[in-house]
Amino acid sequence: MMLFADPLFGLPSWTDAIIRVVLVVLAMTIVVMYLTYGERKVVARFQQRLGPTETGPGGLIQAFADAFKLVLKEDIRPTNADRWVFELAPYATFVPVFMVLLALPFAHDWGVRDLGLGLFYVFAILGLNIVGIMMAGLGSGNKYALLGGIRAAAQMISYEIPLVISLLCVAMITSADTGNEIGTLNLNVIAALQEDRPYVLLQPLAFLIFFTAMLSELHRAPFDIPVAESEIVGGYFVEYSGIRWSMFQLSEYASMWGFSVFGSVVFLGGWAFPFGADAHWSVQLATTMVKSLSFIVLIFWVRTTVPRLRIDQLMSFCWKVLLPMSIVQMLMNGVILAYDWPQELLTLTSGAGAALLVAIIIKRAVRRPSKDLVGTYKTLGAPAQ
């Protein structure tokens, strides 16, 4: 048990901290390895393939084979790369992602550290991710990497704003739930407050904004512009190979998992919904995992079905749609909570807002609904002679 409250086995707190960190690193590594395997399997199924089958039963040890291959590969540094920036960039990307995992509650009072400002800490640390990516982009001495790094910086800075505002909405609701008029930023408490109903029911709009911004922060489709494979061939990590490249992959998947756990804690009730704080810790842990993994499967699903946006479409979507909508959500929260109106009203208004957002997306996306286009190939053209 890794309860926040007592040090493991009564050890001094620094030893306790080291043990917890090691355990989280191990858990993260295994999760990430199986996420890569899972992604290959899930995506393969979406594409009517089988995915890895040969390495172990059902390809289960494929991830380990990949890891060994990556470790053994040559670590190449281009001659015109900025040496230290280039070599440190993967770690600069990875460290913030890992630091996020330290603050997440995986079950009731169960994690590495119980931070009073957990919510604030998480999105503050996530912002540091950009530094590593910019380092990789500028230090590689490659123009694709430079384009990717600049794109990543522009995109992540823009999408951080709606992301943070959608999280602020959650923090506002906690003030009504805790009853102390101040609310809480403690992730463990936020999860506990959702024992009866997850916050996604109270504010679907904020959840939608959070999910969209999260896709963008993670560089997943349709916002995978910084790593666009068909244009800039991987973007900022194009020059990396071997262990440094795998550090980028590790941080990408770890941040995906971290984000998913974070999102499930903040919006889906984390460990608390629906089994409550009294359930056995393993049930709570399983609840968190199931919620976060369904997030991840959703991300994979989106990735296999939608094409990529263009950079100007991405930016205008953020600044002209997501940002105003998130501010609207925050204002609605403020008004409803300030006057102590029933929370069902919150659900209604936010639901209407979510519907509006979807409508705006569709309206913005096409000048004419694409439904009309489907099947037109049968009627297109000049008549037969």
Added chain:
Amino acid sequence: MTVWPEERTASIDSFNTVDMTINVGPQHPATHGVFRMVLTVDGEVVVDCEPYIGYLHRGLEKLTENHDYRQSMGWWDRTDYLAGICCEQAYCMAVEKLGNIEVPERAEYIRVMMAELSRILSHFMFFGAFGADVGSFGTSFIYAWRERERIYDFFEEVAGDRMFPTYLRPGGVQMDLPDGWEKRVNEILGHIEQGLEDFDGLLTGNEIFVERCRGLSPVSKEQAIDWGLSGPMIRATGLAHDIRRAEPYSVYDRLQFNIPTGKNGDVFDRYMVRMAEAYQSTKIVRQCMEQMPNSGLVLNPDLPKTLRIDEGECYVRTEGTKGEYGVYGLARGGNKPYRMKLRSPSFCNLSALKQMVVGHYVADAVIILGSLDIVLGEVDK
């Protein structure tokens, strides 16, 4: 969306920015082969584009001059390697025109049927690769491969090879179709129509895809004629120019089919025209199956073992999958042609790349290149 040159001059005045050149290719996923273009970009906007070709040059025309008429068949397969039969047909027609060789009726229908199946192959490859260009992570690719595999399997049954069947011969086709081919072709056509509907759902029905492609790099009718575009590229602009209808060859004058045309000549229209063409091809294949004589020779029996052509000159135009696939042939006696010149549609369409790409984003440059649907085997010959 064109942002050049107005905004570009403004930015230069205020910031004094420096242009950057990006080398795209010859090893790049967006170039569909070994094509290379050097883009000069101002930020994300392309201000100049210089294409480099020749990485796949195999000396097709020279090889043809040095080989027997029948030996060259295999080289011509490998020009438009996504639709080998269409190229074989053009080459065979050139040789037949030079030597006044008759082709049995059944063989003509088999040729057209196989050529239209090849056209479907090529267009499906376009949908797959174009979807990947726009960014749909391989799903469109796999959808395309699924249907293409069925046609390739059929080609293997018919000719013994999948990509390069070398099935046609001057004077007919190599051998008759295998038993039960009608059933196989009907199955394939059913799958093709289902595949087209799948693409409709995956790409045409996708808001992001439509938004990325609509209005992108529109080409007017006049421009298309000036630049010498042909095939789906010119039909997307609204000109119903199709060699199969304009100058019917083989048995195309007996077949009923529509010529799909677009309106704006933009990237989306090029995609839609190809969708519609693939659909029309299924109709042509069905008609070929109905009209084809049930039995009969498939290869002209009067031909000598070594084909010798005295004197002659010809130009044969066919509607290849990418546009006008023309073969100029010159014979001066002997068993080898004196000259065989290929007018490859990909090469001519590609020559307009710079005019189409300049002023667009780097991401769009990739899509525009993809929408040309070039095949490097044909560009570099």
